[in-house]
Amino acid sequence: MAEVLVLVDHVDGKVRKTTAELLTIARRIGEPSAVFIGDGFDAAKESLAKFGAEKVYRVESPDVLAHLVVPQAEVLALLVAEKAPAALLVSASPEGKEIAARLAIKTESGLITDAVDVQAGAAGGVATTQSVFAGSYTVTATVTKGTPIVAVKPNSATPEEVAGAAADEVVAYTPSDAAKGATITESKPKEATGRPELTEAAIVVSGGRGTGGDFSKVEEFADSLGAAVGASRAAVDAGWYPHASQVGQTGKQVSPQLYVACGISGAIQHRAGMQTSKTIVAVNKDNEAPIFELVDFGVVGDLFAVLPQATEAINAAKG
Amino acid sequence: MNIVVCVKYVPDAQAERTFNASDNTTDRENVDGLLSELDEYAVEEALKLAEAGEGEVTVLTVGPDSAADAIKKALQMGADKGVHVNDAAIHGSDAVATSLVLAEAIKKIGSVDLVITGMASTDGTMGVVPAMLAERLGLPAVTYASELTVDGGVATIRRDGDASTQTITATLPALVSVTDQINEPRYPSFKGIMAAKKKPVDTWSLADLGVDASQVGLDAAWTRVESFAARPPRSQGQIVTDEGDGGQKLAAFLSERKFV
Ligand SMILES: Cc1cc2nc3c(=O)[nH]c(=O)nc-3n(C[C@H](O)[C@H](O)[C@H](O)COP(=O)(O)OP(=O)(O)OC[C@H]3O[C@@H](n4cnc5c(N)ncnc54)[C@H](O)[C@@H]3O)c2cc1C
Numbered sequence: 188m189a190e191v192l193v194l195v196d197h198v199d200g201k202v203r204k205t206t207a208e209l210l211t212i213a214r215r216i217g218e219p220s221a222v223f224i225g226d227g228f229d230a231a232k233e234s235l236a237k238f239g240a241e242k243v244y245r246v247e248s249p250d251v252l253a254h255l256v257v258p259q260a261e262v263l264a265l266l267v268a269e270k271a272p273a274a275l276l277v278s279a280s281p282e283g284k285e286i287a288a289r290l291a292i293k294t295e296s297g298l299i300t301d302a303v304d305v306q307a308g309a310a311g312g313v314a315t316t317q318s319v320f321a322g323s324y325t326v327t328a329t330v331t332k333g334t335p336i337v338a339v340k341p342n343s344a345t346p347e348e349v350a351g352a353a354a355d356e357v358v359a360y361t362p363s364d365a366a367k368g369a370t371i372t373e374s375k376p377k378e379a380t381g382r383p384e385l386t387e388a389a390i391v392v393s394g395g396r397g398t399g400g401d402f403s404k405v406e407e408f409a410d411s412l413g414a415a416v417g418a419s420r421a422a423v424d425a426g427w428y429p430h431a432s433q434v435g436q437t438g439k440q441v442s443p444q445l446y447v448a449c450g451i452s453g454a455i456q457h458r459a460g461m462q463t464s465k466t467i468v469a470v471n472k473d474n475e476a477p478i479f480e481l482v483d484f485g486v487v488g489d490l491f492a493v494l495p496q497a498t499e500a501i502n503a504a505k506g
Numbered sequence: 507m508n509i510v511v512c513v514k515y516v517p518d519a520q521a522e523r524t525f526n527a528s529d530n531t532t533d534r535e536n537v538d539g540l541l542s543e544l545d546e547y548a549v550e551e552a553l554k555l556a557e558a559g560e561g562e563v564t565v566l567t568v569g570p571d572s573a574a575d576a577i578k579k580a581l582q583m584g585a586d587k588g589v590h591v592n593d594a595a596i597h598g599s600d601a602v603a604t605s606l607v608l609a610e611a612i613k614k615i616g617s618v619d620l621v622i623t624g625m626a627s628t629d630g631t632m633g634v635v636p637a638m639l640a641e642r643l644g645l646p647a648v649t650y651a652s653e654l655t656v657d658g659g660v661a662t663i664r665r666d667g668d669a670s671t672q673t674i675t676a677t678l679p680a681l682v683s684v685t686d687q688i689n690e691p692r693y694p695s696f697k698g699i700m701a702a703k704k705k706p707v708d709t710w711s712l713a714d715l716g717v718d719a720s721q722v723g724l725d726a727a728w729t730r731v732e733s734f735a736a737r738p739p740r741s742q743g744q745i746v747t748d749e750g751d752g753g754q755k756l757a758a759f760l761s762e763r764k765f766v
């Protein structure tokens with residue numbers, strides 16, 4: 188069976204959930220081979236094996252990641268030429284898409300971004316589903332040239348555990364001069380919030396201008412559900428919440444099982460980042476807020492009254 | 507310093523966007539268009555750099571007749587000149603072909619030090635053209651900039667990542683894509699609107715760029731849209747008004763759906 192390459196998304200060997208999803212999708216198309224670039228392989232190996240990676244191609248060259256995406260695209264181009272995979276999957280993060288874009292040009296291959304579903308194509312290759320125009324249309328597409336490259340959105344598949352051999356093979360790679368054109372000269376880590384990562388979370392609770400800058404009720408409600416906390420751009424622009432938490436066109440695109448919008452009106456740019464969520468709930472004072480057009484369940488009311496009561500009820504139910 | 511800003515003319519997101527049933531491409535004729543909002547940040551950043559020192563700003567667009575409006579707006583904001591690549595064969599081009607045309611146009615403009623793009627277009631929202639363009643031009647790219655400085659032939663950006671805030675540098679010539687965090691785009695002034703009328707705009711065909719028509723357009727696309735369907739309207743959800751028990755009702759809904 189042909190190999191399907193999956194670029195591992197990880198931080199120092201801590202493999203992100205999206206990679207498990209990609210490995211699960213890869214098995215629909217062929218035999219999953221993971222590509223691991225950077226440090227921390229020992230920590231990563233176990234989770235790659237757990238989700239069915241038969242092989243792992245690894246690149247250890249220390250300065251690869253300091254030069255951002257070009258070296259990673261070069262590594263993948265090398266593997267595409269050598270292994271002739273049936274497809275190549277990356278996660279649809281900004282970085283994943285940038286790597287995929289360069290790779291598409293290098294290998295003259297068609298690229299599909301932000302897929303929410305990927306299946307084996309009827310005539311080989313892949314058949315993808317995307318959600319476009321802020322979620323108002325669903326589009327199916329295929330790749331007609333080269334090695335299909337697909338950038339897949341987080342939460343597009345439920346990771347399935349299947350033991351894989353994860354046999355590792357070191358790939359000899361030296362970055363070209365062109366690959367060293369951009370360099371990370373400084374990196375300031377952010378404080379961990381202790382909450383799930385926004386794009387990976389099964390539940391996201393977001394606050395907007397309606398919080399008036401007080402996110403405590405939103406956070407307490409989120410914590411009762413084990414949710415990640417997001418924010419509208421209005422809340423971010425006001426300096427109430429960090430930009431990394433912004434949901435929307437110019438923030439994160441999330442598609443959790445449950446999205447709860449609190450004090451958010453539902454502008455088109457906000458919808459662009461959350462409309463593919465499975466279940467949508469809103470709490471808003473204004474019964475005419477556009478967000479209510481999307482909801483499965485909505486409460487017209489003051490979030491400062493509704494959220495604490497819901498939090499208390501949920502915490503009580505959990506016992 | 508020669509700066510080229512790539513701007514896209516897009517269907518208005520506030521309007522009803524749709525597809526052409528005949529070939530599954532984005533309908534660009536029957537929907538009002540405008541300069542992609544996210545490219546205004548790219549234009550603004552270029553103008554700021556040009557104003558701070560020597561520099562000339564050329565705005566470049568690839569698109570149909572109506573895309574001239576995107577150039578006009580950028581010229582009104584203050585850009586010096588425009589280049590419009592317009593050719594019927596380009597209809598239906600994907601990001602790969604668009605990046606090819608942009609790359610050839612930038613080569614023809616010549617001696618470009620800095621290419622600035624938006625982070626993504628508001629219609630396709632792929633956010634891949636900048637990286638494809640950089641790849642084709644053999645340029646380093648620093649993307650998703652929320653701050654940009656250019657000094658001594660080096661572009662330095664700040665990027666707000668998930669796990670960290672990064673400082674990234676690239677030696678010119680380079681490509682920079684900018685986010686909506688980077689600045690506050692100006693509105694064209696009356697003076698700017700008048701001045702724009704006299705600014706030069708070159709219109710180039712594919713032949714002017716030496717690009718063969720078979721390399722672009724729908725038939726040259728490396729991907730194919732097989733079908734499109736309007737998402738079924740979300741079945742009307744249940745909406746309750748808080749009468750002192752809204753929180754309990756919310757909790758009950760979440761329990762019923764097994765989120766608790
Ligand atoms: C280029 C561009 C990119 C953008 N990108 C994004 C993006 O990525 N993400 C994004 O979110 N926006 C984005 N926007 C902004 C977007 O257009 C809206 O301005 C923004 O989403 C509004 O945020 P909001 O809903 O919090 O605020 P508002 O629209 O002001 O809504 C606040 C809501 O809170 C309700 N409310 C007030 N008080 C209470 C209370 N006590 N209890 C309950 N409800 C209350 C009000 O009824 C109102 O509906 C972008 C805009 C542009 C131009």
Ligand SMILES: Nc1ncnc2c1ncn2[C@@H]1O[C@H](COP(=O)(O)O)[C@@H](O)[C@H]1O
Nearest residue numbers: 512513568623624626627632633634635
């Ligand atoms: N047809 C086009 N003409 C000029 N610039 C474009 C065009 N398409 C995309 N771009 C540039 O590439 C950026 C990202 O576009 P996209 O990859 O389509 O999301 C935009 O913000 C523009 O700066």
